[in-house]
Amino acid sequence: MQLIINGQQQSYDGPMNVQQLVEKLSLQNKRFAIERNGEIIPRSRFPELLLNEGDQLEIIVAVGGG
Numbered sequence: 001m002q003l004i005i006n007g008q009q010q011s012y013d014g015p016m017n018v019q020q021l022v023e024k025l026s027l028q029n030k031r032f033a034i035e036r037n038g039e040i041i042p043r044s045r046f047p048e049l050l051l052n053e054g055d056q057l058e059i060i061v062a063v064g065g066g
Helices: 018-024
Strands: 002-005 008-011 032-036 056-061
Antiparallel strands (some): 032 056
């Protein structure tokens, strides 16, 4: 499956949901937001929302500082 993540084309094996992608990207313990094809995805939908070939994702990770 081909996805575009933050402007970069990425390849993954087989179908997966958003939660599985989060795990593959090692984001599970971080604060972040995901936008899919221009729409923010609520965390509650991560396990149920299947990604499709060619989906465009923007992942924004919150960075703390002081």
